[in-house]
Amino acid sequence: MDDVLESALQLDIRKKIYNTIKRNPGLHFRELQRRVGIATGALQYHLDFLVKRHLLKTEKETKFMRYYLVRQDFEDTELMSLLRQESMRKIIVFLTQKRFATNTTISSGVALSPSTTSWHLDKLSESGIVEKAKRGRRTYFKVADKDRVATLLVDYRRSFLDEMVDNFVEVWEEI
Helix, strand or coil, X not given: CCHHHHHHCCCHHHHHHHHHHHHCCCEEHHHHXXXXXXXXXXXXXXXXXXXXXXXXXXXXXXXXXXXXXXXXXXXXXXXXXXXXXXXXXXXXXXXXXXXXXXHHHHHHHHCCXXXXXXXHHHHHHHCCCEEEEEECCEEEEEECCHHHHHHHHHHCHHXXXXXXXXXXXXXXXXX
C-alpha cells in the first residue's frame, strides 16, 4: 500500500468505507450509509476526505451521487449505475435471459406497469445498454452486450443483495 492510501486509511471507519466501495462500486450515499452504519455527517466528512485525497471519485446520476475507487480500473460506471436501480436491474436481467422481448412481455415479466417499463426502456436505449428494433407495429428490445452485463452481475453479485441477480448468475455460470 502506498503512503497516501495507508495514511488516509489509518482510521478503521475510513478503511471500512473504502473497502465497502471497493466491493460495491457505484453505491449512492444512503446505501453506503446503511452498509457502513454511521451518521450522515460523519460519512460525508470521511467521503469528502477520501475524495480530496484522490482515493474516491464521484459520478452524478440524476438525483444520486455514486462512489467509485480512483485506483480501481472501473469503466462501466454508467451500466453499474443503472444496475444499482432496482427497476432498471430487473429489466436488464430479464432481457439478458431473452433474445428479445416487447414492452408488454417485459412489464409482465418484471411486475412493472407498461408505462413505467416504457420509461425505463427509453432510458436504457438512450444509454446504449438496450437496443430496440421495430418489426411491423411492434417494438422489440434486447440487451446490446449480454457478456458485459453478465460480467458485472457475476463479479459484483454479492453487492446487489437481489435474489433475481443470484438466480441469473447461477444460470449464467452453468452455460
